[in-house]
Amino acid sequence: MFQRTRLPWAMLALSAVALPLAVPLPYYLHLAIIVGIYAIVLLGMDLLVGYTGQVSLGHAAFFGIGAYAAGLLMTRLGLPFGLALLAAAAIAAGFGVLLAAAALRVSGPYLAMVTLAFGTIVQILINEMDWLTLGPIGLAVDKPRWFGEKLTTTQYYYVVWGFVALALVCTGRWASSHLGRAFEALRDSPIATECMGIGVARYKAIAFALSAAMAGIGGALYAVSEEYISPNTYNFELSLLFLLGVIFGGRKSRAGSLLGATVVVMLPTLLDSMAMFRWLAAGATAAALYFAVRSLRGDGAAALRRAGPPLLVTAGMLVFSYQVQNLNEHRLSIFGLLILLAVFYLPDGLMGLFKARPQGRATTAPSSALLRIASEPKALGIRDVTMRFGGLTALDSVSLDVQPGTIHGLIGPNGSGKSTMMNVLTGVYTPTAGRVLLAGRPIQGTSPARIASQGIARTFQNVQLFWEMTALQNVKVGLHRGMRSGLLALALDTRAAREHEAGADAQAMALLELVGLAGDAATDARDLPYGKQRLLEIARALALQPAVLLLDEPAAGLTAPDVAALMQVLRKVKGFGVTMVLIEHHMDIVMALCDAVTVLDFGQKISEGQAHTVRNDPRVISAYLGTAAA
Numbered sequence: 221m222f223q224r225t226r227l228p229w230a231m232l233a234l235s236a237v238a239l240p241l242a243v244p245l246p247y248y249l250h251l252a253i254i255v256g257i258y259a260i261v262l263l264g265m266d267l268l269v270g271y272t273g274q275v276s277l278g279h280a281a282f283f284g285i286g287a288y289a290a291g292l293l294m295t296r297l298g299l300p301f302g303l304a305l306l307a308a309a310a311i312a313a314g315f316g317v318l319l320a321a322a323a324l325r326v327s328g329p330y331l332a333m334v335t336l337a338f339g340t341i342v343q344i345l346i347n348e349m350d351w352l353t354l355g356p357i358g359l360a361v362d363k364p365r366w367f368g369e370k371l372t373t374t375q376y377y378y379v380v381w382g383f384v385a386l387a388l389v390c391t392g393r394w395a396s397s398h399l400g401r402a403f404e405a406l407r408d409s410p411i412a413t414e415c416m417g418i419g420v421a422r423y424k425a426i427a428f429a430l431s432a433a434m435a436g437i438g439g440a441l442y443a444v445s446e447e448y449i450s451p452n453t454y455n456f457e458l459s460l461l462f463l464l465g466v467i468f469g470g471r472k473s474r475a476g477s478l479l480g481a482t483v484v485v486m487l488p489t490l491l492d493s494m495a496m497f498r499w500l501a502a503g504a505t506a507a508a509l510y511f512a513v514r515s516l517r518g519d520g521a522a523a524l525r526r527a528g529p530p531l532l533v534t535a536g537m538l539v540f541s542y543q544v545q546n547l548n549e550h551r552l553s554i555f556g557l558l559i560l561l562a563v564f565y566l567p568d569g570l571m572g573l574f575k576a577r578p579q580g581r582a583t584t585a586p587s588s589a590l591l592r593i594a595s596e597p598k599a600l601g602i603r604d605v606t607m608r609f610g611g612l613t614a615l616d617s618v619s620l621d622v623q624p625g626t627i628h629g630l631i632g633p634n635g636s637g638k639s640t641m642m643n644v645l646t647g648v649y650t651p652t653a654g655r656v657l658l659a660g661r662p663i664q665g666t667s668p669a670r671i672a673s674q675g676i677a678r679t680f681q682n683v684q685l686f687w688e689m690t691a692l693q694n695v696k697v698g699l700h701r702g703m704r705s706g707l708l709a710l711a712l713d714t715r716a717a718r719e720h721e722a723g724a725d726a727q728a729m730a731l732l733e734l735v736g737l738a739g740d741a742a743t744d745a746r747d748l749p750y751g752k753q754r755l756l757e758i759a760r761a762l763a764l765q766p767a768v769l770l771l772d773e774p775a776a777g778l779t780a781p782d783v784a785a786l787m788q789v790l791r792k793v794k795g796f797g798v799t800m801v802l803i804e805h806h807m808d809i810v811m812a813l814c815d816a817v818t819v820l821d822f823g824q825k826i827s828e829g830q831a832h833t834v835r836n837d838p839r840v841i842s843a844y845l846g847t848a849a850a
């Protein structure tokens with residue numbers, strides 16, 4: 221029997237198969253082919269934009285690269301269609317990695333600028349390299365042949381929609397695997413992702429490459445569909461249209477990509493007809509008016525402030541539609557406006573209107589009795605570590621030894637260098653001088669991902685969870701290192717891939733049980749109460765099976781019952797033999813849990829020893845209370 225979620229897909233598949241029989245008109249079949257091709261591009265783009273959170277304003281370039289690569293390979297080298305398509309995907313993926321390398325150091329608007337520049341450069345190059353591309357004249361490409369006969373529009377429709385099905389399956393499986401979790405993790409917190417042993421640069425490059433490859437396939441299919449390629453097609457407007465499709469359809473949704481593709485294919489057609497556009501603007505204005513009136517009855521001014529702008533924009537569009545005779549010259553403004561509206565008012569796109577927000581519920585995933593945490597307790601040595609930021613010395617030749625299997629407190633007044641030490645220990649900062657030794661081996665100067673995989677896990681002073689993922693998925697990100705299935709194995713859903721995933725489920729559940737969050741496994745991290753978010757961070761860090769766990773003010777902002785729960789969890793973790801470094805301002809926690817304590821002040825170690833000895837050290841009292849009080 222079908223699961224409920226499978227039924228719409230089965231109906232869609234049936235409709236896709238039946239369409240050429242029901243509507244055999246070439247015009248509609250051609251439209252459906254273009255929708256399919258755009259859907260493939262958007263599914264790939266969603267991996268980059270929706271999952272990985274990287275904006276791309278240059279995707280038309282990958283589409284163009286795919287189109288020209290396939291076109292040239294078929295016409296100049298006589299390569300068969302299938303091989304040309306594969307090559308187009310590979311070449312586009314190569315450019316994707318190139319763009320990822322350029323985009324690695326930037327984010328937000330700067331990333332948008334880099335991708336925009338990339339798109340523009342590629343279009344200019346295609347235009348200028350007429351020795352290869354024939355420049356503005358364009359390139360004629362034949363439809364592939366099947367037993368000597370050129371494919372008909374109907375046959376080609378099935379080819380394209382076959383690829384759509386493949387893209388749907390692959391992206392669905394990738395997105396729900398450790399790969400998709402890594403993408404989402406780096407979107408929500410790159411630093412926490414690195415500290416989970418996942419190289420952010422690597423996974424950004426993978427996301428760019430996959431996304432580019434799929435745009436390349438789309439481009440190749442498009443070239444053959446149109447039997448003609450010219451540089452003008454692959455312009456900024458097309459990039460904007462792709463982005464609009466992803467955002468409008470709904471990011472992180474395969475159905476959203478299909479819907480988005482349909483909208484963006486229809487949109488230019490709609491803009492060609494004044495009458496249609498006026499109807500659309502009138503409909504949108506009516507909807508905005510309805511929401512504005514409803515919000516008046518709701519919570520008043522605040523709701524109206526929210527409902528007002530879309531009403532103004534849609535009404536403006538309606539008036540505008542009666543002022544102009546030709547919409548084509550205003551296309552870019554209209555696309556831009558639609559993106560703005562979607563970003564502000566449809567954060568989950570059109571699909572968001574249909575999706576019920578999943579409620580937190582207990583999961584039935586099996587928990588494992590075999591909880592694996594620390595492999596073996598290890599000692600942590602810090603030797604003369606100095607960290608300078610310009611003229612400021614945040615750590616001044618600090619040395620300390622953390623004994624295996626103990627909890628070592630690191631305390632000191634605000635600004636004394638505790639968090640800086642945490643960042644040095646996890647590779648977020650490379651110390652200006654000094655060494656960090658894990659079981660006697662130096663680890664300073666390597667990347668946070670490397671250090672994490674060598675066995676140092678951490679939590680953060682300001683909670684850094686992967687907010688759009690469930691508690692269970694958050695912990696599974698910590699298990700990433702053990703999941704070896706590659707792209708192909710995931711796409712084929714091999715037995716090994718399924719077993720890895722099931723194993724990770726069981727291990728993650730056991731960790732959630734350990735911190736008392738088993739009942740919240742299916743709740744999104746952002747919906748958990750603050751105290752539970754802190755515990756979830758600990759469970760996620762433990763998923764690395766760390767030899768050393770660094771806790772940066774885990775009790776900050778917790779209520780008394782939450783503090784009690786936290787202390788119980790830390791005692792249990794100690795029982796597994798994990799070495800811990802605990803930064804904490806709550807002295808009662810430090811007194812109760814720590815085997816040894818080091819005190820920092822202005823970046824220098826001023827005291828060290830057992831908790832009660834340190835507490836009575838005059839230098840410590842003076843650092844905390846000021847010299848006069850001491």
Ligand SMILES: Nc1ncnc2c1ncn2[C@@H]1O[C@H](COP(=O)(O)OP(=O)(O)OP(=O)(O)O)[C@@H](O)[C@H]1O
Nearest residue numbers: 609612614632633634635636637638639640641681
């Ligand atoms: N990235 C940075 N760039 C410049 N200065 C920094 C940076 N990180 C920390 N500092 C400075 O280093 C000093 C130590 O800061 P740090 O955050 O390590 O202190 P802390 O003991 O953790 O304080 P708190 O208890 O308030 O968290 C402060 O003066 C801080 O302003």
